[in-house]
Amino acid sequence: MSNVTSQPGDVTARPAIEGLASSLILLNARDDVAIARQQLLPGGPLSADARVTGMIPAGHKVAVHAVAEGQPVRRYGQIIGFAKRAITVGEHVHTHNMAMGNFERDYAYGVDSHPTHMVEKPATFLGIRRADGRIATRNxxxxxxxxxxxxxxxxxxxxxxxxxxxxxxxxxxxxxxxxxxxxxxxxxxxxxxxxxxxxxxxxxxxxxxxxxxxxxxxxxxxxxxxxxxxxxxxxxxxxxxxxxxxxxxxxxxxxxxxxxxxxxxxxxxxxxxxVKREPVDAKYLTVGLQCGGSDGYSGITANPALGAAVDRLVAHGGTAILSETPEVYGAEHLLTRRAVSREVGEKLVARIHWWEAYCARMNADLNNNPSAGNKAGGLTTILEKSLGAVAKGGTTNLVETYEYAQPVSAHGLVFMDTPGYDPVSATGQVAGGANLICFTTGRGSAYGCAPSPSLKFGTNTPLWVRQEEDIDLNCGRILDGEQSVDEVGEAIFQMMLATASGQRSKSEVHGYGQNEFVPWQIGAIT
Structure with a gap:
């Protein structure tokens, strides 16, 4: 498996699938799997000439192409794992027949970097200006x-x-x-x-x-x-x-x-x-990006919608902090290609290597990151989870890489090295200067953050119906065909500005924030 190289556009597109069932989502023409919009039953339609061969839970993967044992399986046009045995068309693809494997990533530093289109008149929010010129979103x-x-x-x-x-x-x-x-x-x-x-x-x-x-x-x-x-x-x-x-x-x-x-x-x-609030440019907004309780829809709805909002924020001069290093593992090559310099990209890769060595020292496996809830929601490997997670970062250049809790001074999309555990990760982002947290979830989250407000975005409508009191926006409208990713991205951007202006998030209403301060504990305790 190690001779396989993953890079954008490295696989010839498969023949078009005729009559793909409306109950399925195919994200890329190179993909071997489609995602179930709802639970699929054995014998149900897959395409014009194929049927589903077993029960497929909502958000899970079904094979649209046969994959030989040991060969890579692709979603998002990228490798998400390798077939543990031969996989047939119409079969449920999950932990029983797909697993991690070693493969090379083409880091291609900076080849996809491009000028960022900045808006002529930046958006504003009502911020609190401190005596030294710093801008607060809360007091x-x-x-x-x-x-x-x-x-x-x-x-x-x-x-x-x-x-x-x-x-x-x-x-x-x-x-x-x-x-x-x-x-x-x-x-x-x-x-x-x-x-x-x-x-x-x-x-x-x-x-x-x-x-x-x-x-x-x-x-x-x-x-x-x-x-x-x-x-x-x-x-x-x-x-x-x-x-x-x-x-x-x-x-x-x-x-x-x-x-x-x-x-x-x-x-x-x-x-x-x-203090009083006054209009300030969006360049004073620094947003920490988080995803927790992810599911098979995270990379389809909430994460790309948040990415669309991040693209807007960056175009208006603001900053977004992408983090959770174990949850970009296997997808880091998509970020290094957007790095503004080789140095920025190499700093990210160096943190990936640190995590590999750290896990080896601790007899741990980076692929242990998908939680029980992640797997129940349809995510099989950390590769699959990471490819959906990086979508939160949008499409603009990666302008800097920081270590945990370092002060963030750059404007644009940056990366901060943190664990994948959300409270620890967000604590590092806030320590670095994030004055707002945006948190996507597919399984449901009850998270808040002080002193920075936290917004939560659900990936699917059933979650919204079940846990609306904790979720600030339903991105499941994308899956339901009611709104586009870009339209929800605009709604998220406007919610960022409103929350930064003082509008309380649902986690603030419930009083979350004090218990979620969890600094990264590293090193020996003697």
Whole structure:
């Protein structure tokens, strides 16, 4: 299998399939499989001269061409796996007869890069301009912890200001979106000079300087490895009215620290409330792209629709952060071809190689990424999942590659190296500066993110009907034939602008956001 090379346009188009059943979706003329719009029964129509040979669940794959044992199977015109045994026309294609295999990808750095058409008059949203010129989409006061040991104290302080418990606490401060405690399970028992400490410090610093926080109170225990003084100095942070720090040991215990923290937050509220929204260009919008609970429709509806919105955002000067490195694995060659330089593309490939080595060290397999829900929804291998996932990035150039939680300064489509686990991935994106998250889902998601609002887009109408209270937009209208990918992409772009202007997402209404702060934990715990 390793002598097979995957690149766009590398397979001669198959003969046209006459009379393909309307219950099927064929994405590319080179494909060996079509996708079922609804459950198909044995004996049902496949094409003018073929029938379905077994039950095919909705969103799953059915073979439209015979594939010999050991040969590649293609969807999106790309390799998604290899036949474990001979596959016949009309057969269900899934884990029982298709698996991963090694193959070469042609990275062809930059061959598909092209000038980006920028609009003459950029769109605007109602943003909050900070004194230093940074633009916020929300106005929170944040409580960060240097170590897990101070998490209980931080939560107690934030709970004092919860509008659902103590509505009077923020009654005089309507322009403050809330006080949130972002806690984590790290900060000690790690190498004081190692990568793990660097990573948690970079993540916390990204949140400490995030424009969606009017001010931040950072709380430690006092004896942890991740000393606040070291964090502040190493990350170039500056204490002042917008960044205050304290430790439980120095303050004199739990009760005193909670009381002191509450008073400090109270002293910040009046100034934090003195904000107003004003029209700002869309270039100030940085959107983190996520997909979770993906299914067989993700690469057909929600992901390409979000990609169409990203193309609009980039044309208006904004930035989109594509991430989840294990979920672009096998499709990275589609991004390197769009890289603005060989250096940008090679940085992405270097992160792919890091993940291969990381998984080898941990006796893990990159193909273990499709979850039980992904597989139930029709996704078989990480290759298939990745090809659908990269569609979120649209069609513009890849202008830069970042490591986890690094500050994002480029405008356009960028890549940030993160795990595929959504809370960890989005935490890195927000630390890098994302002031909005867009999250596609096919199985259903109950995710939110603070301090950046999160929008969720469903891939299919049954999901929308079942879980409308958590989903902000139904992209299943594409599958239903009611709207095009481009039309839904425009709707997503307008929803981005409206949410950045202050319109609350459904996850915000439900109060999601504090528990979803999950910095990437890497390295030995001693």
């Amino acid at each position: 929170y006061i944040g409580i960060l912890t240097s170590v897990n040991c101070s998490a209980t104290v931080a939560r107690a302080i934030a709970d004092y200001f919860r509008r659902d418990i103590h509505p009077e606490a923020l009654a005089d401060f309507p322009n403050v979106d809330g006080v949130v405690a972002l806690t984590h399970g790290q900060g000690c028992a790690i190498d004081s000079e190692g990568e793990a400490l660097t990573l948690i410090r970079r993540t916390l610093a990204g949140y400490a300087r995030h424009p969606n926080f009017a001010a931040v109170l950072m709380i430690g225990l006092g004896c942890e490895t991740n000393q606040i003084d070291g964090l502040v100095e190493s990350q170039g942070l500056k204490r002042g009215a917008a960044l205050r720090t304290m430790t439980i040991q120095q303050t004199g215990g739990t009760s005193r620290t909670i009381a002191s923290g509450i008073e400090q937050i109270k002293s910040l509220l009046a100034e934090a409330n003195q």
